[in-house]
Amino acid sequence: MPSDQTRSAILAAAERLYADRGFGDVTLRDIVAxxxxxxxxxxYHFGSKDELIAELFVSRxxxxxxxxxxxxxxxxxxxxGRAPIDAILRALVGPTLRGCLGPDREGSTAARFMIRASxxxxxxxxxxxxxxxxxxxxxxAAMRRAMPGRDDAxxxxxxxxxxxxxxxxxxxxxxxxxxxxxxxxxxxxxxxIDRVVSVSxxxxxxxxxxxxxxxxxxxxxxxxxxxxxL
Amino acid sequence: MPSDQTRSAILAAAERLYADRGFGDVTLRDIVAxxxxxxxxxxYHFGSKDELIAELFVSRxxxxxxxxxxxxxxxxxxxxGRAPIDAILRALVGPTLRGCLGPDREGSTAARFMIRASxxxxxxxxxxxxxxxxxxxxxxAAMRRAMPGRDDAxxxxxxxxxxxxxxxxxxxxxxxxxxxxxxxxxxxxxxxIDRVVSVSxxxxxxxxxxxxxxxxxxxxxxxxxxxxxL
DNA sequence: TTGCAATTCAAACACTTGTATGAAACTATC
DNA sequence: GATAGTTTCATACAAGTGTTTGAATTGCAA
Numbered sequence: 463m464p465s466d467q468t469r470s471a472i473l474a475a476a477e478r479l480y481a482d483r484g485f486g487d488v489t490l491r492d493i494v495a496x497x498x499x500x501x502x503x504x505x506y507h508f509g510s511k512d513e514l515i516a517e518l519f520v521s522r523x524x525x526x527x528x529x530x531x532x533x534x535x536x537x538x539x540x541x542x543g544r545a546p547i548d549a550i551l552r553a554l555v556g557p558t559l560r561g562c563l564g565p566d567r568e569g570s571t572a573a574r575f576m577i578r579a580s581x582x583x584x585x586x587x588x589x590x591x592x593x594x595x596x597x598x599x600x601x602x603a604a605m606r607r608a609m610p611g612r613d614d615a616x617x618x619x620x621x622x623x624x625x626x627x628x629x630x631x632x633x634x635x636x637x638x639x640x641x642x643x644x645x646x647x648x649x650x651x652x653x654x655i656d657r658v659v660s661v662s663x664x665x666x667x668x669x670x671x672x673x674x675x676x677x678x679x680x681x682x683x684x685x686x687x688x689x690x691x692l
Numbered sequence: 693m694p695s696d697q698t699r700s701a702i703l704a705a706a707e708r709l710y711a712d713r714g715f716g717d718v719t720l721r722d723i724v725a726x727x728x729x730x731x732x733x734x735x736y737h738f739g740s741k742d743e744l745i746a747e748l749f750v751s752r753x754x755x756x757x758x759x760x761x762x763x764x765x766x767x768x769x770x771x772x773g774r775a776p777i778d779a780i781l782r783a784l785v786g787p788t789l790r791g792c793l794g795p796d797r798e799g800s801t802a803a804r805f806m807i808r809a810s811x812x813x814x815x816x817x818x819x820x821x822x823x824x825x826x827x828x829x830x831x832x833a834a835m836r837r838a839m840p841g842r843d844d845a846x847x848x849x850x851x852x853x854x855x856x857x858x859x860x861x862x863x864x865x866x867x868x869x870x871x872x873x874x875x876x877x878x879x880x881x882x883x884x885i886d887r888v889v890s891v892s893x894x895x896x897x898x899x900x901x902x903x904x905x906x907x908x909x910x911x912x913x914x915x916x917x918x919x920x921x922l
Numbered sequence: 923t924t925g926c927a928a929t930t931c932a933a934a935c936a937c938t939t940g941t942a943t944g945a946a947a948c949t950a951t952c
Numbered sequence: 953g954a955t956a957g958t959t960t961c962a963t964a965c966a967a968g969t970g971t972t973t974g975a976a977t978t979g980c981a982a
Contacts, residue, residue, distance in 0.1 A: 468959080486716045486812070490940065500961050505941060507959095581811055582716070595871050602871075618872035623891060626860030627853050634852070641825050641832075642848035661853060661895040668894050698929080720970065730931050735971060737929095 469507045471497040477518055481574035485515070485584045512586040519579050519587050522572050527597050529557040534604060547608040547666060551659045554601050554621070555628040559658070562632040563651045577632050609666065620666040627658045699737045701727040707748055711804040715745070715814045742816040749809050749817050752802050757827050759787040764834060777838040777896060781889045784831050784851070785858040789888070792862040793881045807862050839896065846896065854892040861888070 475497035479488045490511055494501050508514040533553035537545035545553075561573030579587050598621065605617045631638070635648050647653065705727035709718045720741055724731050738744040763783035767775035775783075791803030809817050828851065835847045861868070865878050877883065 484813070486814070489938080491938090500959095501940095501963095502942080502961070503959085511940065583714075584716075592870075595867070598871055615872065615875045615877075618868065618876050619887060622861070622864070622868050622871075622876070623857050625864075626856045630856030630860060631852070634855075637825070638848065638852050640822075641828055641852075642845065645845040646848050646852070647845075657849060660898075661891065664894040664898050665891040668898070719968080721968090730929095731970095732931070732972080733929085741970060 468497075468499050468503050471499055472504060472507060472514070473518060476514060477522075477575045478571055480515075480518070480578055481571050484578055485582050515584065516586040516590060518575065519590055522576050522579075523590070523594070525572070526557055526561075526576060527594075530554060530597075531600065533557065534601065538604065544607050545604060547605060548659050548663050550601060550604045550608060551620075551624050551662045552655065555624055555658050555662075556655050559628050559632070559655050560651055563635065563648060563654065565649065565651075574632075577629065580629060581633060605666075612666065616666065620662055623665050624658060624662040627661065631658070698727075698729050698733050701729055702734060702737060702744070703748060706744060707752075707805045708801055710745075710748070710808055711801050714808055715812050745814065746816040746820060748805065749820055752806050752809075753820070753824070755802070756787055756791070756806060757824075760784060760827075761830065763787065764831065768834065774837050775834055777835060778889050778893050780831060780834045780838060781850075781854050781892045782885065785854055785888050785892075786885050789858050789862070789885050790881055793865065793878060793884065795879065795881075807859070810859060811863060835896075842896065850892055850896040853895050854888060857888045857891065 472493060476488075476493045479492055479496055490504050491501060494504060504511065504514060508517065530553055533556060534545065534550060537549035537553055541549070558573060558576070562570055562577060564570055579591075583591075601621060602614075602617055605621065606612070606614070609617070631648075631654060638646050639648055702723060706718075706723045709722055709726055720734050721731060724734060734741065734744060738747065760783055763786060764775065764780060767779035767783055771779070788803065788806070792800060792807055794800060809821075813821075831851060832844075832847055835851065836842070836844070839847070861878075861884060868876050869878055
């Protein structure tokens with residue numbers, strides 16, 4: 463068997479198992495059994511378990527970021543250098559949500575692996591993850607161009623909430639289905655993206671920055687919510 | 693040393709270590725070292741490591757749920773049996789956010805433990821967590837009373853997003869601080885609660901249910917977002 | 923004080939983990 | 953077809969895991 467076949471068999475098996483069962487529950491022996499290779503092959507080809515995980519994460523991380531930036535670039539070009547805020551957010555959450563909730567089980571493995579990585583913070587991944595901040599800054603910059611008057615903190619919160627909703631939806635997919643007794647359709651990915659983007663846009667455009675230094679703390683009135691502040 | 697002292701010393705040490713370092717990195721030997729008790733004491737008092745974790749989680753879970761329901765009940769009573777939607781959401785996310793982001797380091801241990809539990813889904817906790825659905829249903833019921841016309845799915849999504857934002861904020865607290873270079877103040881808990889509640893209310897009142905069966909899929913217009921649908 | 927149950931303790935158990943080893947099998951070049 | 957380099961393999965290793973054991977110690981009632 464050529465060396466590359468073993469290598470990629472290990473990578474594929476590891477990604478699948480980590481995506482399904484998390485990092486804590488998967489041993490090297492599980493991986494080599496799934497990949498039908500010898501136990502020593504992992505250390506021979508990757509040096510250590512941690513380096514295997516790191517390689518897996520780095521390559522997937524670059525792929526997702528590339529996809530996001532492609533969508534962002536396309537949106538900015540079609541808007542003459544200034545993309546609308548909803549398109550920016552769509553470029554941010556679309557690739558992840560499509561990948562993780564989409565019907566194609568194949569591509570979803572990679573994304574579910576990334577979700578695991580974003581949840582269980584295991585040592586080799588934690589080290590790499592800090593670079594992601596630079597990636598998100600590009601979206602902040604685009605958002606600043608789309609909403610020039612907006613306070614910076616509001617932009618950060620908007621981006622933060624957009625990621626919150628998309629990640630939480632992926633993570634709690636089964637729970638939400640059970641809680642809502644099927645009334646929330648987790649298979650209609652496009653509708654979910656629309657919903658997440660819609661709420662994120664409202665978070666950014668509505669509200670007018672809750673209680674910047676105002677005397678009243680609560681942005682929502684005491685009684686029924688009126689819509690005066692939308 | 694009385695038996696109860698050993699018992700609670702183990703519980704306290706375990707909670708602290710799990711909250712700080714997660715479930716994957718903490719061994720029984722770490723716990724008994726922190727608690728200054730013998731290794732065998734854990735199995736003597738709790739039966740097994742899993743039962744220790746379960747007891748920890750159950751008691752904290754009940755406490756948080758009780759706090760939430762107290763706030764909900766208070767809001768409903770002061771509103772004559774029908775609490776406004778923002779008060780309902782505040783009762784949902786307030787206790788958790790206050791506990792985890794609040795300045796008092798003491799109470800935060802318990803809450804940070806709960807966050808860990810909601811993130812790293814370890815076996816003994818996963819089994820217990822499914823009961824939580826019943827607890828959330830009480831909030832859905834209250835929301836239904838507050839917004840009688842609203843589609844059920846919208847209510848579930850609103851509650852889901854509220855939890856998403858609060859949990860994600862707690863989990864990514866450091867990252868958001870770093871990304872925003874301190875512009876997002878993670879210490880002003882009340883402002884964060886206001887912001888989460890505000891966005892959640894917008895998600896529930898605005899939007900008018902994105903593309904129920906409408907021909908156009910996207911709730912956000914192609915170009916800049918107009919506010920016609922708010 | 924004696925006796926009995928509850929608790930603590932050091933030690934060991936059985937098992938799993940990631941990693942290392944050296945021989946065997948393969949592959950390709952001369 | 954012999955040789956050198958690469959890759960595979962069974963096996964062993966050292967360290968760490970949760971759990972168990974049985975003897976010591978403690979606390980308290982008779």
